[in-house]
Every structure is written in structure tokens, then in C-alpha cells.
């Protein structure tokens with residue numbers, strides 16, 4: 001399979017796709033588009049919605065991060081073992097997207113004035129994920145293997161730990177989830193790589 005991810009030189013929306021592909025051992029190429037290239041080329045005009053990422057899987061060209069994630073989930077077996085699990089994975093993923101959208105909004109505020117209020121409200125947003133992961137059912141949100149929602153939760157929690165290193169201190173299951181995901185051999189190699197460390201979280205210098 002020939003897979004190509006085209007995105008800016010930041011983690012941003014593409015990071016969850018990178019982590020998922022890396023962990024699954026799927027080979028893919030990356031085309032890195034700098035802001036200068038983006039502004040000066042006709043690429044934006046050629047993108048269906050005028051935005052990145054672009055994901056190419058052979059002759060299939062996809063835009064929209066979540067469509068790309070779901071495509072890869074179906075292709076790589078990360079969408080649960082049956083329709084029931086798929087429905088639960090979708091439900092968890094929608095809630096993760098709600099949190100991610102709040103986080104992105106905070107990141108694009110012009111100053112830091114919203115951060116305190118954001119962190120105050122954060123435990124309420126994290127509680128349902130802690131509840132889902134707690135107990136003896138295993139290490140993942142749904143079922144006994146990772147789904148595309150797990151990668152998304154992992155990525156959003158990593159970003160929150162940069163925002164506030166103590167934000168998971170009262171959430172033992174989320175803490176353990178991050179530790180276990182970080183220790184998965186291919187994810188660990190990726191997180192330890194220079195390629196990962198040199199990429200800023202987003203394009204506006206905030207984190």
C-alpha cells in the first residue's frame with residue numbers, strides 16, 4: 001500500500017494519524033509543506049476544502065482528519081470487533097473531539113487569559129474518560145485492543161500534559177493509560193525520535 005500524509009511541519013491535526021500509523025507499523029511517506037510553500041503555491045486552491053492534512057492511499061485522496069482516521073481505522077482493524085464496539089468507539093471519539101476542539105480554541109486565543117478557566121473546567125471533561133478506563137476491563141476505551149479513539153485520547157492527553165504537567169494527577173486510570181500507550185514499543189521509538197521532538201505542537205508557538 002502506498003500511503004502519503006501531507007501536512008505542515010507541526011504535530012497539529014496530523015499527529016494522531018502519525019501515531020496511529022507508527023504504532024501499527026504501517027509505512028507511509030510524508031510531504032511537509034511550510035507556510036511559505038502554502039502561501040506561494042497553488043496547493044491550497046487544489047485542496048478540496050482549502051486545508052491540510054491530505055492523505056493519499058493509492059489513488060484515494062482524502063481530506064478531513066477524522067475521515068482519514070476512520071478510513072485508517074477500517075483499513076487497519078482499529079474500529080472494534082463488531083458493530084457494538086464500533087458504536088461505542090464512535091461515542092468515545094466524539095467526546096474526545098469535543099475536548100480536542102476546546103483545546104484547539106484555547107491554543108488559538110491571542111493571549112493566555114483563558115488558560116486558568118480552561119484548567120479549572122478540565123477535570124469535568126476528563127472524568128468520563130477516567131470512568132471508562134477504570135475498573136478491571138483492560139487498558140483501552142473499548143474492547144481489548146486499541147481503536148482509533150485510543151490514539152486520539154492518547155494524543156490529546158499528551159498535549160494536556162504539556163499544558164499542565166499535573167493535570168492527570170487525580171486521574172490514575174488516565175495516567176496509566178498514557179504510560180501504557182507511551183511504552184508500546186513502536187510509539188516509544190517514535191516519541192524518542194528527533195523527528196518527533198523537533199516538531200512544535202502547533203503553528204502559533206503556544207503550547
Ligand SMILES: N[C@@H](CCC(=O)N[C@@H](CS)C(=O)NCC(=O)O)C(=O)O
Pocket residue numbers: 012013044050051052053063064065066
Ligand atoms: N476539519 C479540517 C480542518 C483542517 C484545518 O483546520 N487545517 C488547517 C491546519 S490544522 C489548515 O490547513 N490551515 C491553513 C489554511 O486554512 O489556509 C480537518 O480536520 O482536517
